Amino acid sequence: MSETAYTSDEMMTIAASRLVRNGAACFVGVGLPSAATNLARLTHAPDAVLIYESGAIGTRPSVLPLSIGDDELADTADVLVSLVEIFTYWLQGERIDLGFLGAAQIDKFANINSTVIGDYRAPSTRLPGAGGAPAIAASCGEIVITLRHNKRAMVKKLDFRTSGGHLEGGDSRARMRFPGRGPTAVITDLGIMTPDPETRELTLTSLHPGVPVEKVIDNTGWPLRVDPNLRTTAPPTETELSVLRDLQVRTARAHAGA
Amino acid sequence: MTPDIVYDQMIGMGCASKLVFSWGGNPGVGSLHRFRDAVEKGWPCPLEIDEHEHAGMAARYAAGASHLPFGVLRGYLGTDLAQYSSATVKFVDCPFTGERLAAVAAIRPDVAVVHAQKADRKGNVLMWGLLGAQKEVVLASKKAIVTVEEIVDDLDAPMNAAVLPSWVIAAVCEVKRGAFPSYAHGYYGRNNAYYKYWDGVSRDRATFQAWMDKHVMQSKDFGQFLQSLEAEGLHV
Numbered sequence: 001m002s003e004t005a006y007t008s009d010e011m012m013t014i015a016a017s018r019l020v021r022n023g024a025a026c027f028v029g030v031g032l033p034s035a036a037t038n039l040a041r042l043t044h045a046p047d048a049v050l051i052y053e054s055g056a057i058g059t060r061p062s063v064l065p066l067s068i069g070d071d072e073l074a075d076t077a078d079v080l081v082s083l084v085e086i087f088t089y090w091l092q093g094e095r096i097d098l099g100f101l102g103a104a105q106i107d108k109f110a111n112i113n114s115t116v117i118g119d120y121r122a123p124s125t126r127l128p129g130a131g132g133a134p135a136i137a138a139s140c141g142e143i144v145i146t147l148r149h150n151k152r153a154m155v156k157k158l159d160f161r162t163s164g165g166h167l168e169g170g171d172s173r174a175r176m177r178f179p180g181r182g183p184t185a186v187i188t189d190l191g192i193m194t195p196d197p198e199t200r201e202l203t204l205t206s207l208h209p210g211v212p213v214e215k216v217i218d219n220t221g222w223p224l225r226v227d228p229n230l231r232t233t234a235p236p237t238e239t240e241l242s243v244l245r246d247l248q249v250r251t252a253r254a255h256a257g258a
Numbered sequence: 259m260t261p262d263i264v265y266d267q268m269i270g271m272g273c274a275s276k277l278v279f280s281w282g283g284n285p286g287v288g289s290l291h292r293f294r295d296a297v298e299k300g301w302p303c304p305l306e307i308d309e310h311e312h313a314g315m316a317a318r319y320a321a322g323a324s325h326l327p328f329g330v331l332r333g334y335l336g337t338d339l340a341q342y343s344s345a346t347v348k349f350v351d352c353p354f355t356g357e358r359l360a361a362v363a364a365i366r367p368d369v370a371v372v373h374a375q376k377a378d379r380k381g382n383v384l385m386w387g388l389l390g391a392q393k394e395v396v397l398a399s400k401k402a403i404v405t406v407e408e409i410v411d412d413l414d415a416p417m418n419a420a421v422l423p424s425w426v427i428a429a430v431c432e433v434k435r436g437a438f439p440s441y442a443h444g445y446y447g448r449n450n451a452y453y454k455y456w457d458g459v460s461r462d463r464a465t466f467q468a469w470m471d472k473h474v475m476q477s478k479d480f481g482q483f484l485q486s487l488e489a490e491g492l493h494v
Contacts, residue, residue, distance in 0.1 A: 009476070023302065030285060030286045053312060054388045055388050055458040066287070067286050067448065067450075068285065069285070069440070069448070070448055071387070071441050071443055071447050073386050073388070074387050080387065080388055080389070082390070082391065082393065083390045083391045084319070084320050084391060084394055087316045087317075087331075088313075088316070088317075092331065093367050094428040123298055125294075125298070126282075126294045127283075128282050129280060129281050129282055130309070130310070130337075130339060131260075131281035131311070131312050134311040134313070134334065134337050135311060135312065135331075135333055138332065138333065138335070138336070139332070161336070162339070163336070163439075167336050173336075176336050177357060177358075178335070178336070187401070248467050255451060256451060
């Protein structure tokens with residue numbers, strides 16, 4: 001095993017990329033989801049289909065986009081469709097296997113807040129808002145959520161529910177007739193949580209190497225359930241790290257210099 | 259739907275009383291600071307918001323273009339959005355299956371302003387690339403103004419190309435680099451560095467106002483605006 005040093009953000013991105021199956025149609029946003037899915041495409045999942053909500057389907061960017069509308073996404077796509085079409089025929093049409101979402105806050109049922117911190121009408125922090133996330137959360141076959149692990153992010157009660165994860169837990173998604181299975185993993189810089197098959201409550205199932213379980217529990221705003229068979233996430237391989245770093249160096253170079 | 263730097267400028271200068279949107283940030287960079295300041299602190303004036311999700315906004319424009327009163331989608335369920343935007347989102351039961359669906363009010367703007375690549379001398383407009391909701395916005399609006407990179411004798415449009423015929427457009431204006439700091443596919447790329455630069459300009463009220471005065475208020479047209487940025491050493 002490689003002794004190469006890596007950051008917790010790199011571990012988070014690489015753990016997320018491993019969940020991309022080769023050939024899967026993935027709905028991707030900018031930031032970490034873009035890094036994770038493009039890393040997957042450049043390593044173990046060359047036939048993954050990357051779809052951005054701007055309407056680029058099957059895109060293969062050489063650098064990570066800053067916005068979902070970057071021209072590079074259009075230049076390298078199999079097909080470009082309109083915004084109306086991407087949300088109707090493709091997303092609502094249940095043609096997407098896997099959606100990646102970020103969040104400012106999540107709760108124990110992996111519901112997402114990306115709208116406000118504080119009261120909606122008088123927020124202490126106004127965040128960008130929903131974008132495509134509620135439809136992605138409802139209609140993709142499954143969802144992977146990535147965010148940094150701390151008590152401000154992993155909260156007992158969301159300030160605002162922007163996108164539905166497992167709602168009130170149990171079979172509440174099915175009762176709401178959400179087409180997709182919802183969040184199947186939450187990946188943070190400390191570990192991986194997956195929903196309990198019955199209650200749908202997030203359970204810590206994997207710790208990233210060197211992270212003590214107490215640290216995860218202390219940084220979670222609700223009493224976190226821990227799987228008795230808690231595993232350790234495989235550390236990044238040299239290939240994963242070098243491909244990710246090359247991608248980020250190319251990206252930084254492309255976005256610099258106004 | 260995704261207010262960008264121009265919206266941030268209009269909000270910060272007190273030109274907007276209401277924002278209808280589904281995502282209000284600086285993509286890949288962070289916040290739109292003037293938008294945040296207006297919502298969080300009411301500066302320089304309170305900003306009413308009608309907030310949606312992208313799928314809902316797409317449906318609202320498509321309904322507007324179709325002259326229907328509302329669009330329908332499987333959305334908003336299990337979220338708090340419908341509660342706060344209840345004037346423009348309601349739930350209806352499908353008359354065929356009984357499924358509970360979201361109905362979103364059509365948007366019919368007074369004026370649409372969009373940018374495209376080419377127009378011919380009759381005013382037919384050709385656009386390509388990531389079109390977003392531009393076609394729906396033009397057809398939903400009572401009047402549409404289209405700025406283009408160039409006016410040409412013949413569009414040479416391939417069959418099935420995205421062409422807006424002149425009779426649905428009120429005015430066409432040639433504005434080279436008119437999409438700046440965004441891009442016009444086939445003409446110039448997105449200026450990602452400028453979006454990062456905007457974060458620094460817009461963060462502070464006084465810095466923002468001084469910048470607007472220097473680059474926008476004292477420029478007589480878009481060309482002068484770009485020249486004033488170049489004079490500061492910015493690549494535009």
